[in-house]
Amino acid sequence: MDVGCVRLFKFLLDETDSNFVISSSWRRKTISESHRVFTALDWCGFTDAKKYCVGVTPRLAANRGVEIDWWLNKNETEQFVILDDDSFDIHQKDHFVRTDHEVGLTVKDVYKAIDIFNLKLDYMPQIT
Secondary structure, eight states: OOHHHHHHHHHHHHHTTOOEEEOSTTOOSSTTTOHHHHHHHHHTTOTTGGGTEEEEOOOOSSOHHHHHHHHHHHSOOSOOOEEESSOTTOOOGGGEEEOBTTTBSOHHHHHHHHHHTTOOOSOOOOOO
16 A cells, blocks of 8 residues: 555545445455454554444455445445446446556546545645
């Protein structure tokens, strides 16, 4: 995990007043069992990541898009953005921001996610 990418992720959450759901291959059955995710985020300076996390998608025999649908159908969600470096047959294309596996989350990705939320920022601060 890259410190700059994590800072951009936290910026996105804060600016959009959002939470996140873990659908990463690092996930476990519950938030409390997903130690690897939170250890990496903590190491990158996102020490309070657990308070932003509202769930974990299940591991189903189907593809990632179906797992995301399952979670969305079980939980009240007004808006959402999917950030991932692979499409995994994600069919929620209007909500999907594909990141580069080699680079991670970029400022351009954050702008795209903010646009999906239909928010307009007058600035993009320097993430240090």
